[in-house]
Amino acid sequence: MNSRGLLDQLLKSGQDLLQKQSGNKSGSSAGGGLNSLLTGAAGGALGAGALGLLLGNKKARKFGGKALTYGGLAALGVIAYKAYGNWQAQQANAPQGEPQTLDRLPAPQVELHSQAILKALVAAAKADGHVDARERQLIEGEFSKLTGDAELQGWLEAELNKPLDPADVSRAATTPEMAAEMYLASVLIVDEEHFMERAYLDELARQLKLDPALKTELETQVKLQQNAG
Template sequence: MNTRGLLDQLLKSGQELLQNKGLAQAGGQPQAGQGAGKGGLDIGSLLSGAGGGALAAGALGLLLGSKKARKMGGKVVAYGGLAALGVIAYKAYGNWQRQQASAPRGEPQTVDRLPPVEAEAHSHAILRALVAAAKADGHIDARERQLIDGEIAKLTGDLELQGWLDRELAKPLDPREVAGAAQSEEMAAEMYLASLLMVDEENYMERAYLDELARQLSLDPGLKAELEAQAQKALQALPA
């Protein structure tokens, strides 16, 4: 499965998502047969937009839910692509390592620093965490799953990956099962960071899921705090 390429497209789609949010707020209309959704995001335009960025933004917007997509688009832009997510995780993990009393453990092996085979394994775990976090508010119903499946099919012809994603969307939300994909501390850090991208931390249900995921990932509280701090710095670095 080429999970890495799909995940990179989804993470890079934030600019398209934000541009469409601006269109919706300016009064743009959804395409025939498609709704702007509960929060006013013009999902219709996302689904009918040209180019991979628009398609990926459509898939991500559906995963987030229209209301949350309007609020969370900036987070996606801050994280950028998969390499950018790896850089944020690397900074957080490196800072946390330096705070430890134990001997240095070597350079963090985050997704941006790995050879293709290992980066693919990391990407698989990150995408699992991202999809699970998108379900934390319970908004993805059968119709939205069909729409997401359709958008993913436009982004990748990999039938194995499409089937895997459909099964992930259909699963009951289980933080312990999600955390089981982490094979290293760096991978756990990246999974938590991707989950931060998808949740609304002001929503009690989503914040509770995020905290439980951190517990199941056995994240050190200091590493968890450093990941959250680095994510916030990335947001603050965005142009106004």
């Protein structure tokens, strides 16, 4: 299955999402933000619609702000590479050698990383408890518009319907760099000021066995990107 293309669309659609929601503020009634996304233009708006439903209105707007300078899957790899490299330079006991983040890997490995990151993204979106049965159906409908890959659609449906379990998410990480990318994507998605979501992030980092200094560096890189936007 091709999770790489879908993940790239979702990450890039943050900018589209922010523009749609900003434009909607002046001309629509309250509560119309996500409805406008779902009935809006095709193309990037489809990704924004799926992302908006997945995240919920409040979080979607925050993600849009973070994503303005983010750019997509390759950019996520670049930022993970920078964070991992900074951590290596500061920690004598860190693994040495060039970080093998997804921006530096051949296509088959990029697909493995993408599936793990997509798994982390879906789980992080559920961390505030807003995704109920009705919303899952709507999200699945939006995903079906983005990809005709039946295997991927089935996998996404299974992930959406799973109980939230950081231990299950962490098992998808087969390298330290993949763990770093999964955590980075999760930080992008959650509202860190929300108690449940902060607790989820902390538990995910523990299950991923992230060094505390690497965890901090990944969070710092997200903040730097957000401030740059």
